[in-house]
Amino acid sequence: MSESLASTLAEYTTASExxxxxxxxxxxxxxxxxxxxxxVGKTFLDEGYIFEMLTCQDLREKEExxxxxxxxxALDSVDRHLVHVDIAGGLDAETFEAPTMSKLAGGxxxxxxxxxxxYGVTFTDHPELERLLLPEDADFFPLRKDFGRIEDxxxxxx
Amino acid sequence: MGKVDKKDSKRLLPxxxxxxxxxxxxxxxxxxxxxxxxxxxxxxxxxxxxxxNSLWPLTxxxxxxxxxxxxxxxxxxxxxxxxxxxxxPSARQADVMILAGTISRKMAPVIRQLWDQMPGPxxxxxxxxxxxxxxxxxxxxxxxxxxxxxxxxxxxIYIPGCPPRPEALIAGILQLKEKVKAxxxxxx
Numbered sequence: 001m002s003e004s005l006a007s008t009l010a011e012y013t014t015a016s017e018x019x020x021x022x023x024x025x026x027x028x029x030x031x032x033x034x035x036x037x038x039x040v041g042k043t044f045l046d047e048g049y050i051f052e053m054l055t056c057q058d059l060r061e062k063e064e065x066x067x068x069x070x071x072x073x074a075l076d077s078v079d080r081h082l083v084h085v086d087i088a089g090g091l092d093a094e095t096f097e098a099p100t101m102s103k104l105a106g107g108x109x110x111x112x113x114x115x116x117x118x119y120g121v122t123f124t125d126h127p128e129l130e131r132l133l134l135p136e137d138a139d140f141f142p143l144r145k146d147f148g149r150i151e152d153x154x155x156x157x158x
Numbered sequence: 159m160g161k162v163d164k165k166d167s168k169r170l171l172p173x174x175x176x177x178x179x180x181x182x183x184x185x186x187x188x189x190x191x192x193x194x195x196x197x198x199x200x201x202x203x204x205x206x207x208x209x210x211n212s213l214w215p216l217t218x219x220x221x222x223x224x225x226x227x228x229x230x231x232x233x234x235x236x237x238x239x240x241x242x243x244x245x246x247p248s249a250r251q252a253d254v255m256i257l258a259g260t261i262s263r264k265m266a267p268v269i270r271q272l273w274d275q276m277p278g279p280x281x282x283x284x285x286x287x288x289x290x291x292x293x294x295x296x297x298x299x300x301x302x303x304x305x306x307x308x309x310x311x312x313x314x315i316y317i318p319g320c321p322p323r324p325e326a327l328i329a330g331i332l333q334l335k336e337k338v339k340a341x342x343x344x345x346x
Contacts, residue, residue, distance in 0.1 A: 135264045140301065148299035 001028065001079060008043045012036040013083075026071070026080045034098060037070070037085045041101050044072040044081065051105035052080070054112060056119045058145045064090040066121060068098060087121065091146065100126040118143035202341060209253070209279065210338040213331065216252035216272065217245040221259025223286040223321040230324035242331050249275035254334065255311065256327075260288040260295060261304040273311045278345045281338065283330055284313045287320045294320065312344040 009016065013030040021027050032040045045051065053071040060066060065086040073080045087096045100123040101108040112123045113132040120141035123129060131138055140147060219227060230237050237243035246252040249272045261269065273282070284307040287293025292305030307313050314337060317330040337343075 133264070134301075138301075142301050148301065150298055 001081075002047065005043065005047045009040065012039045012043065019082075021080075026082045029082045029084065031084045031086075034085060034087060037068075037083070038099055038101065038104065040083055041070065041072075041104050045104055047074075048076075049074050049079075049081070051101065051107050054101070054108060054115060056115045056121060056143075058119060058143065060089065060091050060093070061145060064088065066096045066119065068115070068121070070101075096121040098123055100124060102126060117141075120144065206339055206341050210335045211241045212244070213240075213242040213254045213281070213334065213338070214244045214246050214252050215242060215254045215256050216249055216276065217247050218272070219258045220261060220265065220269075221288065223258035223288070226321045226324055227256055227258045227285065227327060230327045235324040235328060237328065237331070240328065240331055240335065249273075250277060252276055253280050254331075255280070255282045256285055257282060257289045257307040257311070257313075258285045258321075260293075261307060261310065262302055263304055266304045266310055270310050279343050280345045281314045281334055281343070282307070282311045283315045283317065283327075283334060284308065285317045285319075285327060285330070286322055287318065289313075290316050290318060314344065 009030060013032045013036070015031040016028060018028050019026050030040070041051065049072040051070070052073040053069075055069050057067040057069060063086075065088055068085040068087065070083040070085065071080060072083070085098070087098060089096055096119075098121055100112055102112060102123075103125070109127065110132060112126055113129060115121050116123065116126075116129055117132045117134055118141060130136065134142070142148065219225075229235060231243050231245060242254070253276065255273060255276065257269070273280075284290055288295060288303070289307035292300075292303055295303045296305050304310060315330045315334045317326050319326050322330075
């Protein structure tokens with residue numbers, strides 16, 4: 001990571017820590033707020049990094065957040081950065097909103113649609129926020145932790 | 159494959175000669191290999207015989223079962239021996255639909271459309287556990303697959319297995335052949 005990238009990132013992130021690449025597969029992990037997520041993305045893209053992946057974690061029960069996980073990587077020298085962005089909201093929250101990164105990186109388009117498909121996070125100003133993998137008329141978000149839970153189910157025999 | 163040597167050609171000779179003698183299959187119907195075969199029957203029976211011996215499947219696979227279907231169509235198992243190897247790229251030309259693989263809910267309307275595009279008489283084969291009742295993907299509150307091909311199209315033959323071997327698919331097609339010969343058809 002170059003010094004210019006580190007200093008710019010420090011402006012937009014609330015926390016950064018170096019990681020053990022051999023163990024975790026990433027070089028550094030950052031935490032950013034929702035309002036700065038596009039600035040973080042633009043910083044990485046301007047430095048020649050690529051938008052690698054976007055996924056989500058449902059932490060509504062434990063931490064009352066929906067966590068977006070952006071991954072940026074450099075192709076010439078592998079340097080993978082993970083950016084955590086928390087959207088506040090517990091189990092009773094109706095909607096989760098985040099700004100779209102598809103205007104900066106085209107690859108984010110389908111990744112954001114998939115996160116919408118599976119977790120119900122809506123990305124504002126997304127060009128085509130529709131169901132990607134599930135049928136168009138689906139009215140559920142299957143990767144949320146409370147989806148499809150059977151309350152009185154017994155565990156399988158061990 | 160090596161060259162055919164003299165020993166092999168000798169071994170093949172009795173097989174060639176045997177084809178001239180009448181062959182009777184377990185169902186009791188005379189095979190078309192019988193040179194002295196005479197059929198005195200209604201026109202429908204004649205048409206059904208023609209249909210049974212030229213089942214044209216639609217070219218499409220849904221999941222891993224399609225690999226076994228391709229193997230059945232290729233040279234080792236050779237579906238052409240039964241007249242069923244002419245996989246048609248258009249639903250308008252096909253008369254049997256082999257549902258080979260998991261049917262996701264998103265794919266279901268597409269399959270139904272293909273089925274509606276096929277002209278009658280037409281038949282459907284459900285190949286593998288997924289198309290029988292959902293197979294390994296069936297559990298309470300699942301959201302992704304259709305539990306059984308018969309929820310979309312009327313199925314004539316079910317072939318169990320995960321996936322079924324090519325021999326099993328061939329056995330299913332031979333069963334379907336008997337059904338067609340007998341004139342049984344949900345979709346005339």
